[in-house]
Amino acid sequence: MKKFKYIYALLMLCCTVVVAQQTPASKQSKDIAIVGATAHIGNGQVIENSIITFSNGKITNVADAASISVNSNTMDIIDATGKHVYPGFITSNSSLGLVEVNAVRASNDQRETGNIKPHIRSLIAYNAESKVVESMRPNGVLVAQISPKGGRISGTSSIVQFDAWNWEDAAIKVDDGIHLTWPNPYTFGRWWLGEDPGVKLSTNYTNQVEELNTLIKDSKAYLKGSKTTKNLPFEAMKGLYDGSQQLYIHVEDERGITDAIAYTKAHNIKNMVIIGGYEAHKVTDLLKANNIGVLIGHTHSLPNSSDDDYDLPYKMPKLLIDAGITVGMHTGNVSNFQTRNLPFYIGTAAREGIDKEEALKIITSNTAKLLGIDDRLGTLEVGKDATLFISEGDALDMRTNQLTHAFIGGRLISLETHQTELWKRYSNKYKN
Structure with a gap:
């Protein structure tokens, strides 16, 4: 049995060397x-x-x-x-290096338990030796924002480059921003209870937004007061108020985008970026007036609603660019391996009437600007x-x-x- 264990360990070591x-x-x-x-x-x-x-x-x-x-x-x-x-192409809101095999729980480090966790740092879980990360480079994807998932506030992202021994070597910008998933204003009727199955305003929406307002007020009060007991979530939110961090708000619908902008203005949050923004083309005047950019989802997808144009995801970049919005692209809504198709998502957008060099900016200078790394990349x-x-x-x-x-x-x-x-x-x- 002891001999067998040595042989098994040697075989595992060889396999590790082969795929490293x-x-x-x-x-x-x-x-x-x-x-x-x-x-x-x-x-x-x-x-x-x-x-x-x-x-x-x-x-x-x-x-x-x-x-x-x-x-x-x-x-x-x-x-x-x-x-x-x-x-080098730049992707954002990615789980690269946080998830190796979705079906293997031990290799999935993209989310922590809890609902409000701005102090959770994705960077320290980043695996620089991931085979998935390595597969990005042959398509020119060389830099990514690594962001956490789950909960109302999922944690803090960082930006890394794809040739490093460890997360310390990989880091380009540490703790660049906090990610907030905006409450959904709408819900579906419960047909099994005899309700109209159509879309209606969520009864919980107002309460959920008020919880976010309370969080900001409490964290500001904590940061201004004397701290007898350290509150890690409140400590982590300091960068939102002094402008050293971005607030990335994950929101898709028109009302959610409008309310999210009002929320950041009400609390004097200096830097905000929309992630997703499926209905951002409906509020371009508001976005432009407040100088807010959008990291849209990838173009190779179906419309969210049967009432939408069949090609809305394809032409979304053009709609926003024509309105004067700074547009980048995120890949948090695709599997990690598919992130390597980032340049081809942009190639599809270019076929919808955007000048190819303008389309290229979506995954180069525009994304760099929205992530706050345009001074370097x-x-x-x-x-x-x-x-x-x-x-x-x-x-x-x-x-x-x-x-x-x-x-x-x-x-x-x-x-x-x-x-x-x-x-x-x-x-x-x-x-x-």
Whole structure:
């Protein structure tokens, strides 16, 4: 029996080694220049024949290649003629690194028990060696906001990059905001009790909103007063009032969005972002007047109501962009593995009439702005992190988005994953 245990342990170790994440890349040691690619800056600008240089993890030059010469003796030069270079794509409200296998409870760390828990930090549960996280990189998804789920206030999110040994190394912005799920104003009649089965106003809605008002008042009173006993939830909400954190409100319907905006204004909460916003196109004037952006859900979905246009999810980005709203995209409503399709969700939106460079902003500069990281990421500009990738073709088209190189903070990262290894293994199976 003892011998069997040793053999079993050895087999488990071997399996772990086989499926482990690629070793994180070493720090950039030599200047790098990418020459000849079509550069999609991420702010709507395109440079057809570009040169991009970066040193010590920061972009040092972005220009037309005809205007600058490079010295191959002092830097590594990547000839990307005929290819395309993009800023790393950013997803938000994701459970990447918090859930490995949905059906295995021990690998699911995305929610804690309780209803009001702003002090719960998703970052410390983030698994940097997740196979799911690793699978994002070959499609150019290199950065994500990791957010908790469950309860009225689910906790605090953080923003990470996808090439790290642990959560400390992965963190780009720690505890960037608190996530609140707005109460649903509507409910369905209980037909089994003889009620009209249609939609009606929820009798609990007013009470639930009042509970949120009380929470804000109590937490402010606590923060101003003398603290004989430490209250962790109230302590965690301080950033909402001094402007150092965002309040991410998960809400879909028109009335909920309207009431959520009124709520933040009434309590002088400085920074607010809507997550979801399925009916945001109905209140664009209100959103624009209050300078509130929306992280919409992915486009590959069905309408929520039989009365909606069949293609409403596809054209939602255009409706909001045309109204002057800052639009990003979240992937909290898809399975973790499907997050890698982020660029193709945007490709679908571009087919609805948005200029392709404007559509690209949804998962680059716009999302970076809404997450408060646009000083470091989201565009290919001097001084920003060299988090970018080179693709054989259009990165928003699943047929041509074939990455040849990807960099995070100037470090050349591996594009191998558990899935690419399996693809290579079985691609020759039927050729012999």
